Amino acid sequence: MAKKKSQKKSNTGSASSSLRTPIACVLGHVDHGKTSLLDKIRGSSVVAKEEGAITQHIGATIIPLEAIEKMSGTEGKMHFDIPGLLFIDTPGHHAFTTLRARGGALADMAILVVDINEGFQPQTIEALHILKNFKTPFVVAATKIDRIHGWRVTENAPFLKCYKAQNERVQTDIENKTYEIVGKLSEEGINSERYDRIKDFSKNVAIVPVSGVTGEGVPDLLMVMIGLAQRYMTEGLSLSVEGPGIGTVLEVKEEKGLGTTLDVILYDGTLNVGDEIAVGGTNGVIETKVRSLLQPRPMQEILTEDKFERVKSVTAARGIKVAAPNLDDAVAGSPIKVIKGDRDEIVDSIIHEMEDIEVKLSDEGIYIKADTIGALEALSKELEGHNIPIMRAEVGPVSRHDIIEVGTVKNPLLSILLAFNTQLLPDAIDTLLDNSMKHVKVFQGGVIYHLIDDYLEWEENTRREIEKQTFEKLIMPAKIILLPDCIFRQSNPAVVGVRVLGGKLQSGINLVHLDGRKVGRIKQIKSGQDSISEAGEGKEVAISIEGPTVGRQIDVGDQLFVDIPENHVKVIEKEMLGRLDPGMKEVLEEFTSMKRKDEPFWGK
Numbered sequence: 001m002a003k004k005k006s007q008k009k010s011n012t013g014s015a016s017s018s019l020r021t022p023i024a025c026v027l028g029h030v031d032h033g034k035t036s037l038l039d040k041i042r043g044s045s046v047v048a049k050e051e052g053a054i055t056q057h058i059g060a061t062i063i064p065l066e067a068i069e070k071m072s073g074t075e076g077k078m079h080f081d082i083p084g085l086l087f088i089d090t091p092g093h094h095a096f097t098t099l100r101a102r103g104g105a106l107a108d109m110a111i112l113v114v115d116i117n118e119g120f121q122p123q124t125i126e127a128l129h130i131l132k133n134f135k136t137p138f139v140v141a142a143t144k145i146d147r148i149h150g151w152r153v154t155e156n157a158p159f160l161k162c163y164k165a166q167n168e169r170v171q172t173d174i175e176n177k178t179y180e181i182v183g184k185l186s187e188e189g190i191n192s193e194r195y196d197r198i199k200d201f202s203k204n205v206a207i208v209p210v211s212g213v214t215g216e217g218v219p220d221l222l223m224v225m226i227g228l229a230q231r232y233m234t235e236g237l238s239l240s241v242e243g244p245g246i247g248t249v250l251e252v253k254e255e256k257g258l259g260t261t262l263d264v265i266l267y268d269g270t271l272n273v274g275d276e277i278a279v280g281g282t283n284g285v286i287e288t289k290v291r292s293l294l295q296p297r298p299m300q301e302i303l304t305e306d307k308f309e310r311v312k313s314v315t316a317a318r319g320i321k322v323a324a325p326n327l328d329d330a331v332a333g334s335p336i337k338v339i340k341g342d343r344d345e346i347v348d349s350i351i352h353e354m355e356d357i358e359v360k361l362s363d364e365g366i367y368i369k370a371d372t373i374g375a376l377e378a379l380s381k382e383l384e385g386h387n388i389p390i391m392r393a394e395v396g397p398v399s400r401h402d403i404i405e406v407g408t409v410k411n412p413l414l415s416i417l418l419a420f421n422t423q424l425l426p427d428a429i430d431t432l433l434d435n436s437m438k439h440v441k442v443f444q445g446g447v448i449y450h451l452i453d454d455y456l457e458w459e460e461n462t463r464r465e466i467e468k469q470t471f472e473k474l475i476m477p478a479k480i481i482l483l484p485d486c487i488f489r490q491s492n493p494a495v496v497g498v499r500v501l502g503g504k505l506q507s508g509i510n511l512v513h514l515d516g517r518k519v520g521r522i523k524q525i526k527s528g529q530d531s532i533s534e535a536g537e538g539k540e541v542a543i544s545i546e547g548p549t550v551g552r553q554i555d556v557g558d559q560l561f562v563d564i565p566e567n568h569v570k571v572i573e574k575e576m577l578g579r580l581d582p583g584m585k586e587v588l589e590e591f592t593s594m595k596r597k598d599e600p601f602w603g604k
């Protein structure tokens with residue numbers, strides 16, 4: 001398992017007292033049970049811990065170690081320094097990629113949710129690629145085990161305990177389905193195993209069978225996560241509680257009576273009311289002062305008028321709402337830092353982090369836009385995987401200017417804009433309707449693989465259409481022989497019976513002898529009384545040829561080629577060779593070798 005980037009070691013207290021709560025995100029395919037699992041994790045830990053002890057934060061929930069130990073029945077049996085786990089409340093890869101910190105993912109670890117009955121689906125793979133790109137350690141939760149036919153429910157029980165209580169068929173079913181997931185992960189270059197069979201967690205991804213509804217396996221899942229964090233990530237989790245606060249903006253939200261506020265995950269240091277802060281905005285870095293820090297009121301006080309409780313100071317890691325002036329332009333996913341020490345350096349570091357987009361750009365390619373840096377990166381990585389080149393990548397809504405830029409791209413397959421999770425501004429829509437922008441195509445969507453699939457499908461169809469138009473105009477190879485007893489007219493035009501020996505004979509084209517001498521142009525092809533435009537291999541037809549006289553320039557038994565122009569040969573050899581039938585290919589080879597006898601590079 002990859003380690004997170006190491007962070008500055010804390011200089012306060014012992015290692016154990018300075019470990020912060022690891023931040024976890026839940027990812028996976030639509031409907032595979034992300035929300036249910038998160039709810040279950042929150043719900044069962046509320047049960048496990050006495051009322052009020054579980055802390056619901058802004059945008060996140062902390063599951064304290066004590067609650068995890070109680071659920072799994074491991075209290076006092078093992079020693080952990082990790083204080084618990086902080087789960088980001090919004091599941092899905094959009095949240096994951098938006099939440100950035102230190103140029104990577106904010107989440108220290110992740111749960112990849114896979115419905116055990118459905119297995120890997122497109123978004124599972126997409127999520128896996130994102131986790132791989134960010135080098136985020138993860139655990140696979142194989143959900144919906146309670147849907148396996150014959151499953152005996154033992155609510156919220158550890159997995160192994162309830163696994164033993166199942167009949168043999170159910171056990172075999174789980175084994176097989178788990179190994180299907182192992183197989184899929186292996187295709188992606190990842191070793192994995194059911195968690196209880198893993199000896200070295202640094203080399204294998206753990207798969208924990210769970211139910212987000214009946215709760216089996218949830219204690220095991222949490223234990224595995226705590227264990228992983230404790231054993232492999234402690235360096236990245238060291239924390240200077242007393243240092244200036246650093247966090248990531250989860251959401252920019254308008255709140256009644258408070259104006260624009262920021263929901264922030266504070267992952268390092270302390271944030272106080274009155275602190276000066278810097279945060280990334282659409283028009284540069286915003287510098288402002290914390291007016292208030294707010295957290296949700298405890299359950300029992302929910303009926304009071306004010307839904308938030310004010311606090312003076314908070315320390316990492318936790319979710320908190322920040323109220324301050326001038327936050328309207330703040331951007332979700334941007335860093336937020338307490339200004340202490342060198343102001344310019346802090347502002348620069350925010351600018352740098354906001355601009356630090358890892359997208360490989362090409363000289364020729366499509367345009368992409370997304371609502372956040374993380375989303376842009378995730379999209380670009382997936383495009384890279386499909387070998388789709390990107391010329392430009394930007395954060396923000398699609399503007400008129402963007403459409404005009406795309407409009408300058410001449411290649412019809414690349415005058416494309418993919419807008420991921422971001423809107424088209426009204427002037428962009430107007431511009432798209434303009435006649436001069438007819439070749440510009442915009443794809444919009446909120447699911448990366450849908451967006452890419454839509455584009456690829458369109459691209460394939462358009463490419464085929466363009467090829468069809470090009471190929472329809474091409475003169476194709478053909479070789480014919482003049483048949484005996486079929487001279488219908490000597491000349492002006494000569495009308496003769498021929499058999500097509502190979503290729504496709506078209507009217508309106510020129511014929512040459514096998515040595516290249518010119519013969520004349522086919523005026524018409526007739527099959528019986530019908531005039532036809534082309535004749536394939538084996539067909540016997542009558543053709544009228546302008547130019548030659550039978551008995552002089554041509555005669556019975558002569559074999560003739562269609563004279564293919566040089567630029568047509570180029571296109572056929574480059575683009576169509578794979579699609580030519582063997583007879584046509586053979587004729588093309590004969591024809592080009594005749595042409596290349598004197599000019600080796602003819603048609604190349």
Ligand SMILES: Nc1nc2c(ncn2[C@@H]2O[C@H](COP(=O)(O)OP(=O)(O)OP(=O)(O)O)[C@@H](O)[C@H]2O)c(=O)[nH]1
Nearest residue numbers: 029030031032033034035036143144147211212213
């Ligand atoms: N029986 C059973 N049903 C489950 C389980 N997990 C989820 N479901 C059901 O599956 C459906 C989808 O679950 P969600 O938790 O909403 O899935 P999700 O991945 O969050 O879905 P999106 O937010 O739409 O991506 C719901 O009807 C859940 O009740 C499970 O472990 N067991």
